[in-house]
Amino acid sequence: MNWFVEILKAILLTVVLFTFLAVVAAMLGVLAERKISGWIQSRLGPKHVGPQGLLQTVADTVKLLQKEHITPLNADALTFNIAPVMVVVAALLAWMIIPFGPAFGRVLVVRDINIGLLFFIAMASLIVIGILLGGWSSNNKYALLGGFRAASQMISYEIPLALAMMVPIMMAGTLSTVGIVEAQAGGTLDMGNWFIFGGRFQWRGVIPSVIAFAMFLTAATAETNRVPFDLPEAESELVAGFFTEYTGMRFALFQLGEYAEAFAMAALASVLFLGGWHGPVLPGVAWFFIKMFALVFFLMWVRWTYPRLRFDQLLNLSWKGLVPLGFLLVLLTGWLLV
Amino acid sequence: MGELAAFIILAIVTLLPAVVVVTNRNLVRAAMSLIPSFLGVTGLFVLLGAEFVAGIQILIYAGAIAVLILFVIMLTEGGTGLAVRQVNEQRQWGALTAGILTAGLVVILLGTPWQITAGTLPRSNVEAVGIALLTDFVLAFEISSLVLLVSLVGALVIARREQ
Numbered sequence: 291m292n293w294f295v296e297i298l299k300a301i302l303l304t305v306v307l308f309t310f311l312a313v314v315a316a317m318l319g320v321l322a323e324r325k326i327s328g329w330i331q332s333r334l335g336p337k338h339v340g341p342q343g344l345l346q347t348v349a350d351t352v353k354l355l356q357k358e359h360i361t362p363l364n365a366d367a368l369t370f371n372i373a374p375v376m377v378v379v380a381a382l383l384a385w386m387i388i389p390f391g392p393a394f395g396r397v398l399v400v401r402d403i404n405i406g407l408l409f410f411i412a413m414a415s416l417i418v419i420g421i422l423l424g425g426w427s428s429n430n431k432y433a434l435l436g437g438f439r440a441a442s443q444m445i446s447y448e449i450p451l452a453l454a455m456m457v458p459i460m461m462a463g464t465l466s467t468v469g470i471v472e473a474q475a476g477g478t479l480d481m482g483n484w485f486i487f488g489g490r491f492q493w494r495g496v497i498p499s500v501i502a503f504a505m506f507l508t509a510a511t512a513e514t515n516r517v518p519f520d521l522p523e524a525e526s527e528l529v530a531g532f533f534t535e536y537t538g539m540r541f542a543l544f545q546l547g548e549y550a551e552a553f554a555m556a557a558l559a560s561v562l563f564l565g566g567w568h569g570p571v572l573p574g575v576a577w578f579f580i581k582m583f584a585l586v587f588f589l590m591w592v593r594w595t596y597p598r599l600r601f602d603q604l605l606n607l608s609w610k611g612l613v614p615l616g617f618l619l620v621l622l623t624g625w626l627l628v
Numbered sequence: 629m630g631e632l633a634a635f636i637i638l639a640i641v642t643l644l645p646a647v648v649v650v651t652n653r654n655l656v657r658a659a660m661s662l663i664p665s666f667l668g669v670t671g672l673f674v675l676l677g678a679e680f681v682a683g684i685q686i687l688i689y690a691g692a693i694a695v696l697i698l699f700v701i702m703l704t705e706g707g708t709g710l711a712v713r714q715v716n717e718q719r720q721w722g723a724l725t726a727g728i729l730t731a732g733l734v735v736i737l738l739g740t741p742w743q744i745t746a747g748t749l750p751r752s753n754v755e756a757v758g759i760a761l762l763t764d765f766v767l768a769f770e771i772s773s774l775v776l777l778v779s780l781v782g783a784l785v786i787a788r789r790e791q
Contacts, residue, residue, distance in 0.1 A: 293630025369660060404752055408683035415691025419663060422695060426656065426702055434702070441695055448691075465754055 303400050307385055315553040316546045317347040323590050330594040357538030365535065366427040373424030374533075374540045377547035380416035384409075384554045389468050391567030391574030398575065402468040407459060410558060411452055414513060417551060418444045421522070424544070425532035436531025439601065440515060440522035446608040447512040447519075453616025454506035457498050458485045458562040460623045467558075471566030484565035491626050498622045503563045505612055505619070510555035511589060512604070514548060518596040519604060556585035634675055642668030653714065659697045666690040680753035 321336070321344070328335025336343035361367050387406040390398035403409060418441050425437015459465060462473035462485075473490075477483035486503055488495030512519035523531030533544045560566060560581035567574030569581075599607070645661040645668075652658040666689040673682035715722075750756035761769045 293633075296630075366654075366656070369656070403679065405679045405683040405754065408680070408687065408754075412683050412686035412691060415687055415695075418691065418695050419698070422698055422702075423656075423660060426698075438699070438702070441699060445692065445695065464752075 304382070307400065308382060311382060311385065311550045311553070312546060315549045316542075317351065319549040319553060319586070320350075320545070321347045322586070323593075326587065326590045327594045330591070351542070354538055354542045359540060360535075360537045362429055362535050364429045366429070369423050369427035370535075371540070373420045373427060374536065374543035374547070376420030376423070377417050378543050378550070380413045380420065381547040381550040381554065383416075384413040384551065385557075387467050388554065388557045389471055389561065389566060389578075391576075391578045393575060397468050399468060402466055405465050406467040407455055407465045407470075407558075410554075411448065411455070414451070414551065415444075415448055417547065420547070421532050424536070428532075428535035430535050432528045432530075433532050433534045436522045436524075436528050436534070439528075440532055443515070443519065443521060443604060444513055446605055447509045447612075450505055450608060450612035450616050451509035451513055453613065453620060454502045454509060455562060456616070456620050457502035457623050460620070460627060461485055461489045461491070461495065461499070467561050467566075471561055471568065474565040475568055479570040480568045481565065481570065484563065484568070486563045486565075494626055498619050498626070499563060501615070502619050503559070505616060506559055506562065507585075507588070509608075509612065510552075510559065511592065512608070514552040514555060516548075516552060516589060517593040518599050520598060521601055521604060524598060552589060553582065553586060556589060557582045559585050631675065634671070638668050638671040638675065640668075641665075641671065651714075655701045656698065659694065659701055662697065663690050663694050666694065677749050678753060680757050 324346070325335045325343070336346035339346045339349045361370055386400040387403060387409055388399065389402070392398070421440040421444075422437045425433045425435075425440065428434070458470055462470040464470060464473070474483045474485055477487075481487070483489055485495070485499045488499060515522050521531075522528075523533070525531075528534070533541055536544060557578075560578065564581045564585075565577075566581075567578045569577035572580075642665050645663075645665040648661040649658045649665065652661065666685065670682045670685045670690075673679070673685060
C-alpha cells in the first residue's frame with residue numbers, strides 16, 4: 291500500500307502548496323503590488339477595506355468568485371475553459387522543487403528531484419501553451435495577438451533563463467535545488483559562499499555569477515510577462531492581451547498563475563544565487579522568505595519604473611544580447627572549473 | 629501493483645489523446661491533444677527511472693514542438709476553426725503502407741530477445757547521459773550538433789532573403 295500513501299501525500303501537499311500560493315503569491319502579491327505602485331507614484335493605493343487596505347484583495351477575490359463566467363459566442367468553449375487551468379497547474383508544479391529551508395530535521399521541499407531545475411524550466415515552458423490556447427480560443431483578434439506575442443516572447447527568453455541557470459548549476463555540479471543550496475553553505479557569516487559572492491571560487495567567481503544573476507532576473511521578468519516586457523497584455527494596444535475575453539474566476543486564475551510564476555522566479559533566484567536558506571542569526575526559513583520578498587520587491591520596483599519595450603527591441607535583446615552573453619558565461623564558468 | 633496501475637493509467641493518458649490527434653477534424657484541437665500524449669510519455673520515462681529524458685521530453689516536445697505546431701496552424705490562413713478532410717484518393721496505398729509497417733514491427737518485436745532483468749541505475753541520469761555523450765558517442769554528438777547548426781544558419785539565411 292506504499293503507493294497509496296504516496297498518492298495521499300501528493301494530494302495533501304498540492305492542497306497545502308496551492309493554498310500557500312493563493313494566499314501569499316496572489317493575495318499578498320497583488321496587495322503589495324498596488325501598495326508599492328501607489329508609493330512609487332506618490333499616491334495612497336488601496337486604503338479603505340480593512341486596516342490600511344489590508345483586506346482589499348480578499349474583498350476582490352470574493353467579488354471575482356461571484357462573477358458570471360462568460361464564454362464568448364464563437365469561442366472554442368472546451369479550449370477556452372481549459373487554458374487558465376493549464377497555466378495555474380504548470381505554475382503550481384514549478385513550486386514543487388523550491389526548498390523553503392530546514393525545519394523538523396529535514397528540508398522543507400515537496401520533492402528534491404535529481405533534475406530539479408530542468409523540471410522547473412519544463413513547467414515554465416508549459417505555461418506558454420495555456421496562454422497561446424487561451425488567446426486563440428477567445429476568438430478575438432486582440433487576444434490572438436496577445437497569445438502570439440506571449441508565445442514568441444516566452445520561447446525566446448527561456449533560452450537566456452536556462453543559460454543563466456547554468457552558472458550556479460556548473461558551480462554546484464548538480465541540478466537538484468537542495469544540492470545547490472547546500473553547495474553555498476559556510477563562509478563568512480554563512481554568507482561568504484553564496485554564488486553571488488563567487489561561491490568557492492572567491493572573487494574569480496563573482497564576475498560570471500553577478501552577470502548571470504542580472505540575466506536571470508531580466509529573463510524571469512520577460513518569462514512572467516511583467517513590465518517592461520508585458521507586450522502580451524499591453525493595455526494601450528491590445529486591450530488586455532490574451533485574457534481580454536476572460537471574466538470572473540478564470541481571469542483570476544490567469545492572474546494567480548502569473549503571480550505564482552513571478553514568486554517562483556524570485557524564490558529560484560534566491561536559491562540559485564543568494565544561498566537559499568543560508569544566512570547568519572535568523573532561522574533558515576526566515577532567510578529564505580526575506581530574500582524572496584526582497585526580489586519580489588525588486589521586480590515590482592522595476593515594473594513601476596521602466597516603460598515598455600518595443601517588440602523588435604525585446605526580441606533583439608534576447609537573441610542578440612542575452613543568448614550570446616549566456617554562452618560566454620557558460621564558457622567562463624567552465625574555465626573557472628578546470 | 630502500484631507500478632502496473634501507474635503504467636496502465638499512463639498508457640491510457642498517452643494513447644487516448646493520440647487517437648484524438650488523428651481523428652479530430654479541427655486542426656487546433658488535434659495539435660492540442662498532442663500535449664497530454666507527450667506528458668503521458670513523460671510519465672512512462674519516469675516510471676523507467678529515466679528522469680533526465682523525462683524532463684527533456686516535457687521541455688522539447690510539450691514546451692517547444694507542440695507550441696511550434698500550434699503557432700504554424702494558427703498563422704496559416706484558414707488553418708483554424710474548420711473541419712479538414714481526413715482522407716484523400718490514395719486510401720489503398722495508405723492502408724498498404726500501414727499494413728507492411730505493422731507486419732514489420734510485429735516480426736521485429738516477436739524476434740527480439742527482451743531482457744527482463746533490470747540493470748543497475750546510475751547515481752545520476754544527467755551525469756551518465758553527459759559522460760556517454762562526450763566519450764562513447766562523441767562523434768554522433770558532434771555530427772548532430774553540426775546538423776543543428778547548419779539548419780539554424782539556413783533558417784536565418786531564408787528569413788533574411790525575404791526581407
